[in-house]
Amino acid sequence: MKKYVVLVLSLIFSIMLGVAPASAANNLRNLYDVKSGDTLWKVANSYQTTVKDLKRINGLQSDLLLVGQKLRVPIMYKVVPGDTLWKLSQTFNSTVQLIKTANGLTSDIIYVGQQLRIPPYPLNMQGQFILMTREEFKDWILNHEFTRKVGKVQIHHTYQPSYQQFNGSNHFTLLSGMKDYHVNGMGWSDISQQLTTFPDGTVAVGRPFNTPPEGSFGLLNKTVMHAIEADALAIENLGNFDDEQMTPEQRETIITVTALLMIKYGLTPTIDSITYHHWWDINSGERVLDNGEGHAIKTCPGTGFFGGNSTADAKSHFYPLVSQKMQEILASMK
Incomplete structure (x- = not known):
């Protein structure tokens, strides 16, 4: 009887917290x-962990939670025949x-x-930066919820830093350097871009x-x-793709990340939803697309970015790869 009362009280406490008990077997x-x-x-508190650990587990940059957001949490699990630590680690995003x-x-x-x-x-994580x-x-991206409407993804290359500055382990140093330049050099409030891809x-x-x-x-x-x-998100792809050959690993990441953003925000790859820096006059803000002659334009994201930096290159060499990746991701989620 005593155990029953304790169990009932525990369930009531969980309901009062608005969070399901964390100890349900399997x-x-x-x-x-x-x-x-x-x-x-x-x-x-419900999952017997800390705010700090929850933020690290889920890559949270602040304490803000939005309804519908999904959080990875610790669980209690009862071992069944065939289980191994490795299998459990793979199933539950652990090690x-x-x-x-x-x-x-x-x-x-x-x-x-x-x-x-x-x-x-x-x-x-290091500070606000989350490396994944x-x-x-x-x-x-699929577990997070966001309040801002996004209608287009801006594609850039960093130019500097380039591949020459990347040593395979200095991601956070380079990110901090970019933020420092954007804040102290350009007078902006933070690092400019939401996402940065790396050669690895x-x-x-x-x-x-x-x-x-x-x-x-x-x-x-x-x-x-x-x-x-x-209504934009900005991606900086580390490298100078006017001169440097993109690694296969970064190429796959650029395609995958762009596809996931299209899925998350309900977009289809077009010149309106995936836009290159090269297509805009940097003085007037006019979108000139491929008619850049006589305008102040940059080569960004690079003359070698997925075949080139024109709209024709994007339509022929980049958008189809993004669309294909979107189909693969959506099929894997069924």
Whole structure:
């Protein structure tokens, strides 16, 4: 009778928090759907974790939660025949070592009926920057909710820094350098771009998605520039693609990230939804597309960017790859 009363009280407490109990055996979904009234503290408290860990696990740049957002959370799991630590780590976005540490395990041996706490692994974050693989970014973008309407994706190359400055491990240093230049050199409020792709195939979130890019087209007419940027997301692809050959890893990431953005915001690849820096007059803000003669234009995202930087190149060499990737992603989600 005493145990029954404790169980009932626990369930009532969980309902009062507005969060489901975290200890349901073999809950095959370690995603929590954010509801009205939720806070990070309430969710963290229910799943016996911390706000700091929840933010690292989910790549959160602030404490803001939006209804419908999905959060990766730790769960309790009851071992069944055929389970291994490796299989559980793959199923629940964890690692073998994290599971062993969370449960005080000294070996990889687990037993049928054993209760295991399985914490998702934290993302690679430094300050506001979140560095991810393609798969991690897919999980991140599809689980997040955003308040700002996005109608177009701006495609850029960094030019500087280029491949020569990338050493394979200095992602955060380069991001911090770009932010410093944008804030202290250009007078902008933050790093200009929401996303940066790297030669090793990783992608980093920088500027929050709910904040429009700033100075992304470098237009002298700031009123026109802000109007263009209002419904845009900016991607900077690290490299100088007028001269440098893009790596296969970065190429695949650019295609995948762009496809995921199209899916997330309900867009179809066209010259209106995926726009190149090269197509805009940097003085007037006029969209000149391929009629750049006599206008102040840049080569960005590069004369070698997926066949070139013209609208014809985009339609022939980039948009079809994005559309194909969208179909692959959507098929995998069924």
